[in-house]
Amino acid sequence: MLKTPADPVDVGLLSAQGSRFTCHYPVPELPRLVAGLAGQAGQVEAQFSFHEVQGFPALEGALAAQVEVICQRCLEVFLLPMAAELKLAFVGSEEDEAEVPADFEAVVLQDLRLSLRDLVEDELLLSFPLVPMHAVGSSACRPAVKVLSEEEVAMLPEDPVVESPKANPFAGLKNMLKRED
Numbered sequence: 499m500l501k502t503p504a505d506p507v508d509v510g511l512l513s514a515q516g517s518r519f520t521c522h523y524p525v526p527e528l529p530r531l532v533a534g535l536a537g538q539a540g541q542v543e544a545q546f547s548f549h550e551v552q553g554f555p556a557l558e559g560a561l562a563a564q565v566e567v568i569c570q571r572c573l574e575v576f577l578l579p580m581a582a583e584l585k586l587a588f589v590g591s592e593e594d595e596a597e598v599p600a601d602f603e604a605v606v607l608q609d610l611r612l613s614l615r616d617l618v619e620d621e622l623l624l625s626f627p628l629v630p631m632h633a634v635g636s637s638a639c640r641p642a643v644k645v646l647s648e649e650e651v652a653m654l655p656e657d658p659v660v661e662s663p664k665a666n667p668f669a670g671l672k673n674m675l676k677r678e679d
Contacts, residue, residue: 510610512548513555537566559584567630
């Protein structure tokens with residue numbers, strides 16, 4: 499294991515050396531992620547393993563975090579476990595993308611410099627659920643609004659439709675015109 503390098507890193511050099519290391523990022527240091535959270539508690543653990551694949555610098559890794567979000571079912575704060583897997587190959591131009599193995603995602607980097615912190619934040623944002631909720635059947639989740647079953651809906655009394663008289667916005671104008679004659 500290598501000591502964590504400073505951002506941005508040279509992925510070409512790290513891949514040539516076969517570097518492996520783990521980084522920890524406090525959630526408050528990831529401002530784009532924090533914007534969608536209920537709190538700033540927690541940290542992200544990122545494991546990185548650099549190597550070469552078909553002559554291109556490559557990165558395989560895993561991210562793990564627990565972040566505070568608001569459940570959109572019960573509107574309570576809860577800890578959401580998040581995880582992401584990385585399999586990236588770094589290329590110098592779009593023309594090189596076709597040469598990257600299919601199980602790797604090609605990333606174009608002109609100078610082979612990469613901010614690991616930005617990469618971690620991007621991957622977590624991509625894996626963030628569209629609607630965060632407790633797991634189905636969780637005892638911690640009590641919906642803020644009761645969802646009625648079909649039988650309960652059928653038992654509801656029918657509200658009579660009451661039509662209100664429509665107000666004519668020009669009624670006053672009509673009376674004013676009559677007075678002028």
